[in-house]
Amino acid sequence: MHSHPNARLTQKGRLRLVSQHLEQGRSLRELATENGISLRCAYRWLARYRSGGPVGFPRF
Template identity: 40%
Template sequence: MNNPHKNARTTYHNRVLIIDRVLNEGRSVHSVAADFGISARTVYKWLARFEEHGYAGLHSASSRPHSSPYQLPDSWIECIR
């Protein structure tokens, strides 16, 4: 998924730059965060995703929950229709 949501502060390209500046240029996390107008926590998040998944981890992910435990059963939904 390459289309970031409308409130995303970074894109895939920005995330690659963030990783490059911290890991290859040796810049501090706080300095890079200030450059991009994001928090240091966000930079650490992208660093962790990069270390776990490589460049594939820098793509936008769905924010949809993995499960919906309180979702109505299918039989109830059929009754409503």
């Protein structure tokens, strides 16, 4: 899978972050900090997952 040069996480990493939030109940703020992304970005990925499932994460 290709990722753009500034991406902090790959598609798998984004899915893992969202899964940890939904399945383990971890806070998005905590996960965002651990992964070096903004809280806004984490919410964006969560919204994409909710609207399209794993397919909602585009590949770059």
